[in-house]
Amino acid sequence: MENVFNIPQLSGNLRKELLQSAAEQFGTPLYVYDLERIEARFNALKQAFAGRKALVCYALKANSNLSVIKKLASLESGADCVSLGEIKRAVMAGIPKYKIIYSGVGKQDFEIKEAISLGILFINVESKEEMLRVEACARELGISARISIRVNPDIDPQTHPYISTGLKENKFGVSIEEAKGMYLHAHNAEFLEPIGIHFHIGSQLTKLKPIAESAQKIAQLTQSLLALKIDIKFFDIGGGIGITYSDESTISPYDYAQAILAELRGLDVTIVCEPGRFIVGNSGVFLTKVLYQKENQGKRFVIVDGAMNDLIRPSLYAAYHQILALKNMESKGEAEVAGPICESGDYLGKNIVLPHCERGDILAVLSAGAYGFSMASNYNTRPRCAEVVVENGKIRLVRKRESFEDLIALEKEYL
Numbered sequence: 001m002e003n004v005f006n007i008p009q010l011s012g013n014l015r016k017e018l019l020q021s022a023a024e025q026f027g028t029p030l031y032v033y034d035l036e037r038i039e040a041r042f043n044a045l046k047q048a049f050a051g052r053k054a055l056v057c058y059a060l061k062a063n064s065n066l067s068v069i070k071k072l073a074s075l076e077s078g079a080d081c082v083s084l085g086e087i088k089r090a091v092m093a094g095i096p097k098y099k100i101i102y103s104g105v106g107k108q109d110f111e112i113k114e115a116i117s118l119g120i121l122f123i124n125v126e127s128k129e130e131m132l133r134v135e136a137c138a139r140e141l142g143i144s145a146r147i148s149i150r151v152n153p154d155i156d157p158q159t160h161p162y163i164s165t166g167l168k169e170n171k172f173g174v175s176i177e178e179a180k181g182m183y184l185h186a187h188n189a190e191f192l193e194p195i196g197i198h199f200h201i202g203s204q205l206t207k208l209k210p211i212a213e214s215a216q217k218i219a220q221l222t223q224s225l226l227a228l229k230i231d232i233k234f235f236d237i238g239g240g241i242g243i244t245y246s247d248e249s250t251i252s253p254y255d256y257a258q259a260i261l262a263e264l265r266g267l268d269v270t271i272v273c274e275p276g277r278f279i280v281g282n283s284g285v286f287l288t289k290v291l292y293q294k295e296n297q298g299k300r301f302v303i304v305d306g307a308m309n310d311l312i313r314p315s316l317y318a319a320y321h322q323i324l325a326l327k328n329m330e331s332k333g334e335a336e337v338a339g340p341i342c343e344s345g346d347y348l349g350k351n352i353v354l355p356h357c358e359r360g361d362i363l364a365v366l367s368a369g370a371y372g373f374s375m376a377s378n379y380n381t382r383p384r385c386a387e388v389v390v391e392n393g394k395i396r397l398v399r400k401r402e403s404f405e406d407l408i409a410l411e412k413e414y415l
């Protein structure tokens with residue numbers, strides 16, 4: 001069996017011949033997801049918590065393609081959603097409503113009301129102000145709202161500052177002190193039912209210690225809430241487990257689960273976790289075609305048909321993705337792989353070792369299954385690309401390439 005934790009290399013369903021034929025059949029740029037690897041990674045995490053009351057709620061924002069969510073629904077995943085749109089995707093793909101949680105710092109009334117009416121598991125509230133909105137919406141509907149409070153443990157997750165969320169200077173959650181007051185309010189409120197406690201300290205976490213320290217702080221808070229007869233049933237540890245993009249060593253699901261369980265000793269709660277990247281990141285590849293190779297004053301550029309509108313992580317976070325040419329050639333040198341967009345920040349990789357490239361060569365950008373297509377845009381009036389999945393050795397289209405007509409559909413009647 002392949003090691004499901006550290007496989008940024010092309011292997012299994014994502015081997016070169018298959019990717020080459022996917023590019024020929026469906027065109028480029030193109031996202032390719034391996035549903036079997038998604039399954040293996042989901043199961044690895046689920047099994048790490050086996051024997052405990054636990055619910056894995058896949059974080060849709062990492063990759064919200066309906067076919068990906070449907071696959072996870074078939075594995076009994078729940079869903080962590082951050083908008084009403086994501087809740088609707090989860091429901092449409094077959095995730096039961098009682099396994100859906102709703103997070104995010106800025107929920108609107110119509111989203112809150114719909115979430116309450118649907119009867120999702122709970123809403124993660126991120127401020128006192130938001131809790132009061134949820135209460136008002138619940139009263140209006142005459143339905144009690146199940147909530148969890150996102151507590152900011154003020155722990156440095158040691159990840160990129162843009163994807164760090166658990167420090168006191170971040171906008172997310174409330175302090176432990178404030179949380180206590182909020183729980184007391186909710187406990188006494190007619191239309192609020194505080195059943196959960198939540199933290200999420202950041203993304204692409206490669207160290208266990210900050211997670212364990214956060215779990216410890218939040219477990220202590222949970223104990224003190226239970227002493228006040230506030231019945232916390234769900235202990236939501238957020239997402240954030242990192243993956244290997246280059247040579248990072250990451251957290252194994254087993255160690256992760258053991259570290260959490262060690263901090264929870266004696267607490268009778270259901271553990272909820274919200275992995276996104278861990279499930280889909282290494283399970284996807286972005287394929288792009290070489291348009292030109294050019295040299296500018298000694299520096300080699302490989303200009304490709306994929307761009308920052310398709311995969312923004314390099315531009316946005318200076319994130320690194322391994323890039324491989326599907327053709328094999330001995331001689332290699334460094335190049336910047338850049339897209340056609342009119343921004344210097346439009347690149348997929350810098351100092352990438354590649355063979356001499358020719359027009360039509362296919363490059364595979366690895367570990368692109370998370371925060372790839374889900375962050376895509378139409379900048380430069382570029383249609384968003386197609387998405388395919390591989391399962392049982394077969395390639396299947398799961399999202400059509402957008403057309404120019406799709407792009408102007410909402411404008412042309414005003415012309």
Ligand SMILES: *Cc1c(COP(=O)(O)O)cnc(C)c1O
Nearest residue numbers: 059200203239240274275276277
């Ligand atoms: C983004 C996010 C996740 C998923 O993060 P990953 O790093 O992809 O695992 C989980 N929970 C919340 C609240 C989030 O904002």
